[in-house]
Amino acid sequence: MESDPARTRLLQLADERRVSLSRLSQMLGKNSSYLQQFVRKGSPRRLEEQDRGMLARFFGVDERELGKMKENSYVIPDQSRKRDWIDVPRLMVGASAGPGADPDGELVFDTIRFSWRWLRSMGLQPGHLSTIVVSGDSMEPSLRDGDEILVDRTLRPLRDGIHVVRVGDSLLVKRLDTGRPGKIMLISDNPAYPPVECAAPDVEVIGRVVWKGGRI
Known part of the structure; x- marks a missing residue:
């Protein structure tokens, strides 16, 4: 062909x-x-x-x-604005902010549009971004059940902050404390959930949470 x-x-x-x-x-x-x-x-x-x-x-x-384009199409693309907005994929997975949830598989089912200028000001690259929905209450009040989070999957040295991680077959959203060599502490913002200490090799860091959105 x-x-x-x-x-x-x-x-x-x-x-x-x-x-x-x-x-x-x-x-x-x-x-x-x-x-x-x-x-x-x-x-x-x-x-x-x-x-x-x-x-x-x-x-x-x-x-x-x-x-x-079709000959009778009246759509005239504006070349000067085509980089103004970036559609970031929404993945059909839920990051549990609770005991743990099994991922449904990383299937793209929709997109959320972000300003290219804003992403650039945040130091984010569109090709390394995706959004997923939070499930559970263990990260309240920072993240609530149903919140949409923007995850930066850029490979960077691990640091403290809110991350999406995989532990075994579960996908979790937690704060990470990396202060102890060879250990990673998974911390919930909701005091009802105690911290969980894991061996570093048992925690796969998917990405860092850099933005959230949700209903008021």
């Missing part, structure tokens, strides 16, 4: 954001092989307008990078 710039660009964007074509297909509400077939087999010949628009908003690019 002759190389198509739209297919090549889609692969490049997915690689930069570190998200699979399967997850992107599910975000569009399609079969998990939809975009794989589009890229590898040329079927469909072009992305549907709605799908192209959603992908463009997710990646923060001009729709025309992912295929030709």
Whole structure:
């Protein structure tokens, strides 16, 4: 099949954001092989307008990078503003702020739009960000059940603060105390939950919580 710039660009964007074509297909509400077939087999010949628009908003690019616009389309992309906003993926997992919860799998099901300027001022790179929902009350009052948290997955030296971690099969959101060599203390803000001491190798740090949002 002759190389198509739209297919090549889609692969490049997915690689930069570190998200699979399967997850992107599910975000569009399609079969998990939809975009794989589009890229590898040329079927469909072009992305549907709605799908192209959603992908463009997710990646923060001009729709025309992912295929030709319809001749009768009145949408005129504003090149000067295409980097003003970044769509950060929402993952279908819950970080437990309680005894622990089994992750459902990191499936992208939606996005939240953030200002590119704000992300840059915070020193955050879009390709390393995702959002998930807090489950439980152990981090109250800092984080409440149902809050949405922005997680920075950039690899950095471990430091104290609120992080999303995996311990065994459970995904947790806790404060980390790394003051003891070889140990990590998982601390809840809610005094009803005592600290839990873990051996450092037993704690996989997924990322640092850098922002929260939720209902008032």
